[in-house]
Amino acid sequence: MSQEFNIQPHFGTALGTFLRSQYFRTPAYPTHSFANQTVIVTGSNGGLGFEAARHFYRLNCAKLILAVRTVSKGETAKEDIVRSVQHRTDGFEAIEVWPLDLTSTQSTLSFAERVKSELPRVDVVVENAGINNTAWQVVEGFEQVIQVNVINTLLLALCLLPKLTETRFKYPDSIPHLEIVSSEVHHYTKFPEVNAPDLYEELNDESAFNGMDRYNVSKLIEVLFVRELVDRMKATSPEPPVVITLVNPGLCRSNLDRSMNVVAQWLLYGFRLIAGRSTEVGSRTLVYGACTGPESHGEFMSDGQNQNVEPWIYTETGNKAQRKVFEQTMRVLDERRFRDSKADWGVALGSY
Structure with missing residues (x-):
């Protein structure tokens, strides 16, 4: 494969930034009010999403949608949130559990259509759901990590962007936020797949699959796509009628590694015990990404503050890679949205 993009990450710099964040910075306990707002959190039956959802309810959001793959687990999470927030008594009406399976395009589109038809307003969407799987697995013709973390995460984002935009103009008190939960691991990949003529054909080639790097690649694609989307x-x-943010919660003691083999799970479990934050502390960053100002539109946030992405992304190589990722991803997303004629994001995006 020719090397059009010779990507050389600054591993040492990224590691230093990571360690300073994990050991010397703790995001403050959120106090921003979400009164009158409707908030959607994906992957909210456990871990970061669950703790973020608890914060949003504690901070008085009017409606909270727990978007989960397994409804029964979502109902258990809802009961826990209601019990833990003492100053509210409306939890069983204010919190709803909706099914969303990001391995399924139909589930993703159906969820988006339900949002548009049933919710009068949407002020915050936190796309937290994701997987880290080092084993090869294909879903709907795509490798599973790419299917979940990239394609259907971005499909849902673009399908909900018109509703968020509509909210901005219907409710002057609202500055809607679309948040993609990303990661600092985007710093740690050379992204060799971007050198292929067809990025997604290469990502779907089992012989080229690197299970230890795939999660990193998925998070880098999110960063590149969102940056290009916001530029356009x-x-x-x-x-911006909608503030779009990329949020890094840091390394947390979560169950993100549950799909990995047992040896890898134990190794990462030990690392998370040594260097990881609690999911409650990590979830604070998700809340900050949902109420930040327009200065964070298109930015990568850590510890509640804007932070630089990997340095090569700011170069001409980065600009070219960003455009290629965006254009080839949009081809995949356009094909998927045409499965449902109501999935129209043209008004929100304009001419991309």
């Missing part, structure tokens, strides 16, 4: 939106709308 700024060209037509300098004042």
Whole structure:
């Protein structure tokens, strides 16, 4: 494969930033009010999503949607949140559990359509659901980590963007936020797949699969896609109707590694015990990403503050890679949205 993109990450710099964040910075306990707002959190029956959902309810959001793969687990999470927030008594009405399976395009599109038809407003969407699987597995013709972390995560984002935009104009008190939960691991990949003529054909080639790098690649693709999306939106709308953020919660003691083999799970479990945060502390970053100002539109946030992405992304190589990732991803997403004629994001995106 020719090396059009010779990506050389700065591993030492990234590691230093990671260690300073994990050991010397703790995001403050959130106090921002979400009164009157409707908040959606994906992957919210456990871990980071669950703790973030608890914060949103504690901070008085009017409606909280727990978007989960297994409804029974979502109902258990709902009961826990209601019990733990003492100053509210409306939890069973204010919190709803909706099914969402990001391995399924139909589930993703159905969820988006339900949001548009049943919710009068949507102020915050936190796309937290994701997987880290080092074993090869294909779903709907795509490797599973890419299917979940990239394709259907971004499909859902674009399908909900018009509803968020509509909320901005219908409710002047609202500055809607679309948040993609990303990761610092985007710093740690050379992203060899981007050198292939067809990025997704290469990502779907089992012989080229690197299970230890795939999660890193998926998070880098999120970063590149969102940055390019925001650049193109700024060209037509300098004042964003929706603030789109990339949020890094840091290394947390979560169950993200549950799909990995037993040996890898134990190794990562030990590392998370030594260097990881609690999911409650990590979830604070998700809350900050949902109420930040327009200065964070298209930015990568850590510990509640904007942070630089990997340095090569700011170069001409980065610009070219960003455009390629965006254009080839949009081809996949366009094909999927046409499965449902109601999945129209043209108004929100303009001409991309």
